[in-house]
Amino acid sequence: MNDDPRQVSRPAGAPEGFRLNRRRFLQTAAGSLAFCTMGAYGLDLVNQKPKRVGLIGAGWYGKSDLWRLVQVAPVEIISICDPDKHMLAGALKIAAERQKSGKTPRGYADYRRMLKEKDLDIVLVGSPDHWHALHGIAAMEAGADVYLQKPVSVDVIEGEALLAAARKHGRVVQIGTQRKSTPHLIDVKKQVIDAGLLGTVGHVDMCCYYHMRANGNPPVEPVPDFLDYDLWTGPAPLRPYDGLPHVRWWRTFMEYGNGIMGDMCVHMLDTVNWMLDLRWPKRISSAGGIYVQKDGKSNIADTQTATFEFGDFNAVWQHRTWGAAPDPDYPWGLVIHGDKGVLKASTMRADFVPHDKQAKPIHFECLFEREQYPEDVTEERIELNAAPATRRHMLDFLAAIDQRSRPVADIEQGHISSASCILANVAMKVGRAVVYDPAKREVVGDRQATALLRRAYRNPWRHPGRSDYLR
Secondary structure, eight states: OOOOGGGOOOOTTOOTTOOOOHHHHTTOHHHHHHIIIIIISOOOGGGSOOOEEEEEOOSHHHHHHHHHHHHHSOOEEEEEEOSBHHHHHHHHHHHHHHSTTOOOOEEESOHHHHHHTOOOSEEEEOSOGGGHHHHHHHHHHTTOEEEEOSSSOSSHHHHHHHHHHHHHHTOOEEESOGGGGOHHHHHHIIIIITTTTTOSEEEEEEEEOOOOOOOOOOOOOOOOTTBOHHHHHTTSOOOOOOSOTTTTGGGGOTTTSOHHIIIIIHHHHHHHHHHHTOOSOSEEEEEEEOSSOOSSSOOSOSEEEEEEEOSSOEEEEEEESSSOOSSTTOSEEEEEEESSEEEEEESSEEEEEESSTTSOOEEEEOOOOTTTOTHHHHSTTOOTTTHHHHHHHHHHHHHHHHHTOOOTTBHHHHHHHHHHHHHHHHHHHHTSOBOEETTTTEETTOHHHHHTTSOOOOTTOOOGGGSGGGO
16 A cells, blocks of 8 residues: 555546545545545535425435435435335434434325425435336425435436526536446546547447346235335336336336336436536437336336437447346446447446557446445445446535536536437437427427427326426
């Protein structure tokens, strides 16, 4: 270990000239907190009144986001909402154990009752995709800043409404596309992309080959008394109940999301947009379907290719939920092709390979923080590789709240990335390329595709596109 403070690299987001003695820093986890909060993000959380926090959606990732926030800031968890009484009870118990006050938050089944109290500074939204827009907008209307899981919406017009609501109410909205806060990817952007090592970018590949498509045939059964299934379903179509939907089962149905495209491509496309400073694709096309896994209830594509055209190059997405990954080191990731080299990147690693044989390749490894945060190791279903990124994402969110500024994963870029993936599904459904006009909120010259920008809501739920936000 190098103890020379002059050799300690700056953390992501730290100002130029920042220095810290490495040995002193690593002595305690508290040193890690001070390093992240005050050094890298300009936050003085020690002398601040704790932010009052609420969580909507106490499933796996909702809780994971909340525990990462508790690790880096002296917040007070005021309330948690989930229509599953068992899920809610478990989250309330852990919250009381984790937060400094030891208090048990209030529990709610209905988010509207929770937000009616108007006593929250921050609301974390970890509900399924079909709820993101309604939960996010309602939290903003209740006066809270919002940490919203990706994708921001289940249809394009929901995303437009979220963006308009954030701007109208002046709320900070951080999207859970935490690749922008992933330490090794921040280094990749700085050392490879910004340094010009790739040269002229001519093509981008993105992929996911995880076997993550649930494909069973469970029987229809009575709804358990601990779950308000009607409330869980909300604006989505009411499917016959065939098991707990919120234990990954919902992700296999288009009624609640946008398949692997909306779940996994959004991360990689957003990362490409951030690294290469992109916005809306000029044109989007896509093809795919259920080609192999035809024996289950799942109605999301098991195979899909999408092309996002940016003018000077195309970014091409490919997913298969069967078979093997062409590159086992990058089963979910991106490859940026330049005339001077190739960059491969994922949540676990990155590699830059220059075309010049005299130049040296650069390898980047994922950061883990088991020593600084030992509770990570015992947390159920935690993604240890993602935890450091989420902690930094939360700190960036808190800094934006304090400064009333835009966070690194602001709702606008989150909407662009989410909507682009949704539009790929629209293109696949209509069988032709689409060009989206965000000013007019329509697919240019295509009434059929434009009609697919807004999903029908189940009564009595009201689509936010009808609100004042989209005048």
